Amino acid sequence: MILAADAGNVLVWVVWVVAACACLGSGIAVISFSNPFFSALSLIGNLASLAVLYLLLSAEFVAAAQVLVYAGAVMVMFLFVIAYLGGRADAPWAGGPSWQAFAAGAASGALLVEVLVVISLKSSGRLTHEANIDSSFGSPARIGRLFLTDHLLAFEITSIVLLVAAVGGVILGSHSRNPSVDR
Amino acid sequence: MNGPNVVWYLAVATFLFCTGALGVLIRRSPLIVLLSLEIMLNGANLALIAFARQQGHEDGQIFALAVMAVAASEVVVGLGLIVAMARRRLDLDVDKLRTLRG
Amino acid sequence: MIPAAWICLFAPLGAAIAITLAGNRLSRRAAGYLATTSVLVSFVAAVVSFAFLLGDPPDNREQYSTLWHWLTAGPYQFDLRILVDPLSTFMMLIVAGVGFLIVWYSIGYMDGDDEERRYFAYMALFVFSMLLLVQGGNLLMLLAGWGLVGLSSYLLIGFWHERPTAIAAAKKAFVMNAIGDATMALALFILIQRDGTLNFEVVFSRTGSLGTWAANLVALGLLGGAVAKSAQLPLQTWLPDAMEGPTPVSALIHAATMVTAGVYLIVRTNALFEAAPHVQELAAGLGAATLLMAGLIALVQTDIKRVIAYSTMSQIGYMFLAAGLGAYADAMFHLMTHAFFKALLFMAAGIVIHALADEQDLRKMGGLRQYLPKTYWAFLVGALALTGIPPLSGFFSKDALLAPALAHGWYGQLLWVAGMVGVFLTGLYTFRMLFLAFWGEPSPFVQEHFHALKRDVVGVSLAVPVGVLTVLAAFAGWIQVYNFWTPISNWLDPVAPPLVTASGLQEAATSVIAVALALTGIGVAWWIYAARRGEAPRTLPLLQHKFYFDELYDALFYRPAVFLATGLYRWVERPLVFGSLRELAAAVRELGFETRSIQTGLVRTYVLAIAASLAVITIVFVVVR
Numbered sequence: 065m066i067l068a069a070d071a072g073n074v075l076v077w078v079v080w081v082v083a084a085c086a087c088l089g090s091g092i093a094v095i096s097f098s099n100p101f102f103s104a105l106s107l108i109g110n111l112a113s114l115a116v117l118y119l120l121l122s123a124e125f126v127a128a129a130q131v132l133v134y135a136g137a138v139m140v141m142f143l144f145v146i147a148y149l150g151g152r153a154d155a156p157w158a159g160g161p162s163w164q165a166f167a168a169g170a171a172s173g174a175l176l177v178e179v180l181v182v183i184s185l186k187s188s189g190r191l192t193h194e195a196n197i198d199s200s201f202g203s204p205a206r207i208g209r210l211f212l213t214d215h216l217l218a219f220e221i222t223s224i225v226l227l228v229a230a231v232g233g234v235i236l237g238s239h240s241r242n243p244s245v246d247r
Numbered sequence: 248m249n250g251p252n253v254v255w256y257l258a259v260a261t262f263l264f265c266t267g268a269l270g271v272l273i274r275r276s277p278l279i280v281l282l283s284l285e286i287m288l289n290g291a292n293l294a295l296i297a298f299a300r301q302q303g304h305e306d307g308q309i310f311a312l313a314v315m316a317v318a319a320s321e322v323v324v325g326l327g328l329i330v331a332m333a334r335r336r337l338d339l340d341v342d343k344l345r346t347l348r349g
Numbered sequence: 350m351i352p353a354a355w356i357c358l359f360a361p362l363g364a365a366i367a368i369t370l371a372g373n374r375l376s377r378r379a380a381g382y383l384a385t386t387s388v389l390v391s392f393v394a395a396v397v398s399f400a401f402l403l404g405d406p407p408d409n410r411e412q413y414s415t416l417w418h419w420l421t422a423g424p425y426q427f428d429l430r431i432l433v434d435p436l437s438t439f440m441m442l443i444v445a446g447v448g449f450l451i452v453w454y455s456i457g458y459m460d461g462d463d464e465e466r467r468y469f470a471y472m473a474l475f476v477f478s479m480l481l482l483v484q485g486g487n488l489l490m491l492l493a494g495w496g497l498v499g500l501s502s503y504l505l506i507g508f509w510h511e512r513p514t515a516i517a518a519a520k521k522a523f524v525m526n527a528i529g530d531a532t533m534a535l536a537l538f539i540l541i542q543r544d545g546t547l548n549f550e551v552v553f554s555r556t557g558s559l560g561t562w563a564a565n566l567v568a569l570g571l572l573g574g575a576v577a578k579s580a581q582l583p584l585q586t587w588l589p590d591a592m593e594g595p596t597p598v599s600a601l602i603h604a605a606t607m608v609t610a611g612v613y614l615i616v617r618t619n620a621l622f623e624a625a626p627h628v629q630e631l632a633a634g635l636g637a638a639t640l641l642m643a644g645l646i647a648l649v650q651t652d653i654k655r656v657i658a659y660s661t662m663s664q665i666g667y668m669f670l671a672a673g674l675g676a677y678a679d680a681m682f683h684l685m686t687h688a689f690f691k692a693l694l695f696m697a698a699g700i701v702i703h704a705l706a707d708e709q710d711l712r713k714m715g716g717l718r719q720y721l722p723k724t725y726w727a728f729l730v731g732a733l734a735l736t737g738i739p740p741l742s743g744f745f746s747k748d749a750l751l752a753p754a755l756a757h758g759w760y761g762q763l764l765w766v767a768g769m770v771g772v773f774l775t776g777l778y779t780f781r782m783l784f785l786a787f788w789g790e791p792s793p794f795v796q797e798h799f800h801a802l803k804r805d806v807v808g809v810s811l812a813v814p815v816g817v818l819t820v821l822a823a824f825a826g827w828i829q830v831y832n833f834w835t836p837i838s839n840w841l842d843p844v845a846p847p848l849v850t851a852s853g854l855q856e857a858a859t860s861v862i863a864v865a866l867a868l869t870g871i872g873v874a875w876w877i878y879a880a881r882r883g884e885a886p887r888t889l890p891l892l893q894h895k896f897y898f899d900e901l902y903d904a905l906f907y908r909p910a911v912f913l914a915t916g917l918y919r920w921v922e923r924p925l926v927f928g929s930l931r932e933l934a935a936a937v938r939e940l941g942f943e944t945r946s947i948q949t950g951l952v953r954t955y956v957l958a959i960a961a962s963l964a965v966i967t968i969v970f971v972v973v974r
Contacts, residue, residue: 076250084259091263091286095270100278107282110263114289117259120250121300126308130292133315138285138322145326146278149333168272168957174964176265182971183257191254195303206305207312215309222316229320236327272957341952348950 080120086113104142111135123202256297263290275340277332281325288318350401351414354433357394357441358480360387365473368466377465378806381456384469388452388476392445399438410434410843411550413486420489424545430486432549436844439681439837440483440613447605447688448476450814454696455597457810458703468508472601475501479606483613488537488547491614495533495574498607499526505602506594518590525587529577536570539563553620561625568625571618572632579611579665581639586898588662592654596699599654604661604695605688612665612684615672619845623675630760633673637767640666644774646895648781649888652709653698656782660735661691663771667750670764675848676753678838682829683746685837690734690743690822696815697728701786703811706798711782716791720799723812725787727819732783734822736776736867742826744864747772749829752851752859761849765859772863776870784878831856 086109093106111134118127183191200206211219263286270283292311299307332339364387368380375383402410415430431437452472459465478501482494499522507519540547543563544555556564575581580588580603591603602608615622615632622629640663647659664687671680702709704721718725734743754765791799802808829837832853851859877885894900947954 073250080251080255084255087259088262088266091266094282094286095266095274095279100276100282103279103282107285110286110289114293117256117293118296121256121296123296123299123308123311126292126296126311129312129315133319134289138319141322141326142278142282145330148330149278149339152333152339164954164957165273167961168269168953171957171960171964172265172269172272175268175960175967176261178964178967178971179261180258182967183254183261191257191301192252194253194301197300197303201303202299202305202308207308210305210309211312215306218309218313222313225320226316229323233323233327236324236331268960272953272960344952345950348948 076120079116083113083116083120086110087117100146101143104139104146107142108135108139111139121202122197125202125204125207253297253301257294260290260294260297263287263293266290275342277325277329277339277341280341281322281329284325285318285322288314350398350433351412353394353397353401354414354431354441354484355416357391357398357445358431358477358484360390360394361473361480362477363387365470365477368470368473372466375466377462378456378460380466380469381452381459384473385449385452385456387473388445388449391476391480392442392449395438395441395445398433399442402433402435402438407839407843413550415486425541427487427489427547430490430548431484432486433484434844435840436613436617436681437484439685439841441480443685443688444476444479444483444606447692447818448479448601450817451597451601451605451692451696452476453810454600454699454814455595455810457807458597458699459595460807464508468505468595471501471504471508472597475505475602475607479610482610487549488540488552488618491617492530492533492537495578495610496530498602498610499523499530499578502526502591502602502607505598506591508594508598512593514590515593518587518593522587522591525584526577528584529574532570532573532577534570536567536574539567539570549617553618556620556624559624564621564624565628568622568628571614571621572628572635575611575614575632575669576635577611578614579608579669580662581611581666581669582635582642583898585639585643585662586895586902589655589658589895592652592658596654596695596702599658600692600695600699603658604691608661608665609668609684609688612668612672612680615669616677616681616841616845619672619675619677623848629673629675631673633670633760633764636666636669636671636673637764637771638666639663640670640771641767641774642896644771644778645892647778648774649892650778651711653701653711653714653782653786654695654709656711656778657691657694657698660694660775660779661687663775664691664735667747667768667771670754670768671750674754674757674761674764676750676850677845677847678835678841679746679749679753679847681841681845682837683750686734686742686746686822686825689818689825690731690741693727693731693815693818693822694735696811696818697724697731700724700802700811700815701728704799704802705795706800708794708798711785713792713794714786715789715795716787717795718787719791720795720801724815727815728783728787730819730823732779734826735779736871737772737863738867739864740826741823742821744860745826745830748856748860748863749831749851751863752856753847753849755855755859756849756851769862769866773866773870776867777874780871780874781878784874788879789881 090106090110090113094103094110097103097106111130115127115130115135118124118130267283267285267287267290270286271280274280274283292314295307295311295314297307299305299311329339337343361384364384368375368383371380402412412433413430414433415428417429418426419429420427452469455468455472459468462468475498478494478497480494482491482498485491485494503519503523503526506522507515509515537547540552543559544552546552559567577584588603588608592599594602615629622632643659643663643666647656647663650656650659664683668680668683668687671677671683701714701717701721701724704717705714708714730741734741737743737747739745751765751768754761754768757764802811829835832850838847891897
């Protein structure tokens with residue numbers, strides 16, 4: 065889907081701001097809720113806003129894959145498990161040594177600040193240059209051709225990883241284990 | 248291109264990443280930790296897509312697709328672990344798993 | 350001749366090593382035979398060397414032989430070399446000859462002891478060490494032999510190591526010898542620095558270039574060593590205690606050979622002493638003082654071996670007196686006769702001790718003349734020789750010693766008077782010992798404990814050496830008679846030309862007065878101890894405590910050392926050394942404990958570590974770029 069370029073910057077900017085805020089807000093929401101159900105729903109919102117951002121970046125195929133695979137399959141799986149766990153999935157806030165919470169906040173904040181500094185001040189103009197792209201940038205045809213030519217190895221290995229995960233999931237979830245040991 | 252510069256997207260991606268990291272470090276439930284992990288991965292994905300746009304190659308998008316596939320696999324295994332923990336009636340609390348304590 | 354000299358040196362060492370390695374495979378008696386045979390081989394080799402040397406013209410009698418270059422460092426080189434010259438062959442004959450007789454005697458004396466093999470190994474080692482000392486071709490070999498002799502003495506004094514007194518005596522001997530070793534080493538350092546080598550021919554010819562300070566220091570250092578080894582004032586306290594060892598040890602080491610090493614040293618290095626005349630006179634003075642002191646102490650001793658020990662100390666004082674005044678050949682002559690009659694006295698006393706089941710107290714003895722007639726005659730000959738009664742050997746050597754003192758000026762004449770007083774004392778204490786032990790009625794102790802010696806291997810080995818020495822003690826003196834017939838002086842002249850010679854009148858006067866004084870001493874002893882017509886005067890505490898030297902050294906050296914050691918232990922070693930070690934261990938343990946808290950077991954902590962490290966590394970990259 066190609067957005068009409070002649071609607072002007074304003075439209076793009078507005079869409080961007082909305083999507084970015086939704087993204088950030090839902091991200092914070094995920095880590096804040098104590099009910100895991102709400103956290104999962106917030107993550108779905110996060111994924112959706114990310115898809116919008118991808119569209120703005122001319123990555124149509126990835127955006128579609130994001131919605132279908134991530135938001136569609138993965139999150140559904142999450143919700144299934146949360147439903148299965150029921151009350152036991154309740155997730156209160158962290159306990160443990162409180163100095164760790166403070167240090168965690170400090171570390172994350174430091175990382176954030178640093179990277180922001182790097183990409184804005186220290187990049188010395190390298191990041192501002194943007195390449196010119198044509199209209200088939202990010203189309204399924206282009207992605208498919210790359211997967212089957214330049215990145216064939218990555219494609220194959222990823223399929224094996226998926227296979228392994230599937231097998232592992234089946235084994236982990238099967239009932240033929242020994243009767244559970246109470247701890 | 249119209250709209251914000253690539254740098255803005257990178258800023259959002261960084262913010263997502265750090266939020267996810269904070270969540271991993273602070274929350275006690277393994278479920279929430281997994282969700283935070285997903286946020287981190289998505290932040291990385293956004294950065295990849297942004298760079299792909301900036302450079303003009305789709306390599307970043309290919310990478311992002313691979314990340315997505317791996318993230319899906321990892322979620323499968325992680326949730327399987329959580330279900331196994333729940334079936335053995337373990338507490339779903341990462342703080343309780345301390346056998347490696349020195 | 351040279352191979353004979355090397356055989357003489359190494360035969361006893363071979364026996365010592367063989368006995369040590371053979372261990373239990375060698376029977377005890379066989380070990381004794383092996384040691385005795387090796388010393389006999391030594392003696393024969395010494396005779397061969399002597400014979401060959403006789404064949405050389407008198408001015409060419411200095412033969413060096415180097416086995417290998419031992420130490421080489423830059424311009425300094427020290428070799429393993431021996432010297433065959435008149436003085437060394439003289440000593441080789443005495444050491445090997447008397448050594449052979451005494452080791453033979455030991456077979457009988459030590460028979461039945463559990464550790465006979467160790468004894469004979471040590472005796473062979475000692476003979477080797479003493480031969481190395483006298484045959485050494487440079488001062489380093491002499492020092493090596495010196496040290497080894499001290500070691501052998503320590504091993505043999507403390508031979509019966511279950512006795513605490515023996516161990517203490519061995520330690521005392523070794524420590525006092527070590528003091529002498531140290532002063533000698535210092536003297537040798539000065540010589541090395543000045544002359545660059547320790548070879549005799551170089552050192553003795555360059556004494557003029559030493560300068561007074563250096564010459565005096567060197568002579569003092571050597572004198573210190575001699576005084577320690579020969580048990581003279583002020584390092585004499587170890588010799589009486591050394592009587593804890595077996596009697597043959599006392600005979601060989603503390604009468605005939607080791608304690609005479611000091612005299613040998615002075616005679617060998619006479620060039621160095623003559624370059625420092627005051628030190629040489631000091632040596633003579635120390636000798637005179639020692640001979641008087643030892644003679645006085647011997648008057649009150651109750652142990653038969655200790656009387657003979659103090660007598661040795663006194664006689665060596667005579668030799669120091671002579672060597673200090675420059676009468677080298679006379680000193681060596683007396684050394685020879687003294688070796689004979691002193692070893693004889695010790696061995697005869699050993700027979701007495703054995704017969705009385707190891708009793709050594711004179712007060713318990715008496716009337717042994719009837720029980721041990723032959724021993725009595727041997728002892729009598731030895732005693733007469735010691736006292737200097739003509740025509741026995743001591744007469745010729747002792748008077749020849751004292752007469753040159755008269756020719757040395759007022760100092761020599763003073764020493765001569767001391768020597769004469771010593772002659773009187775010698776007669777007194779020697780015959781006191783003889784009368785107490787052998788005359789009178791047999792004491793109850795003797796009647797109860799006496800058991801005679803059998804006529805077997807043991808008996809033969811005890812009797813024959815004593816017999817040989819009796820003959821030697823009686824007749825060996827005739828080898829040098831005043832100025833009429835002086836083969837010994839002629840023999841030693843190239844090596845140690847005398848500084849003083851007595852005139853015929855001085856010699857005659859000395860002899861007459863000496864014999865008179867000796868007979869007076871014997872007479873007084875007879876009056877008090879044999880005929881019991883007089884009462885012995887009450888013994889002075891001063892004499893009984895041996896002039897309080899032991900107490901003096903105890904207060905001067907031992908107590909401060911112990912005080913310092915305890916103080917250091919309490920204030921330095923325990924708090925500082927132990928404390929710091931303990932603190933170190935505690936600190937390490939604390940550190941480990943603290944480090945343990947990093948391992949929380951929570952995955953979150955580890956992820957936090959990763960995140961924090963990432964943050965830091967990013968900063969580093971940013972800054973560096």
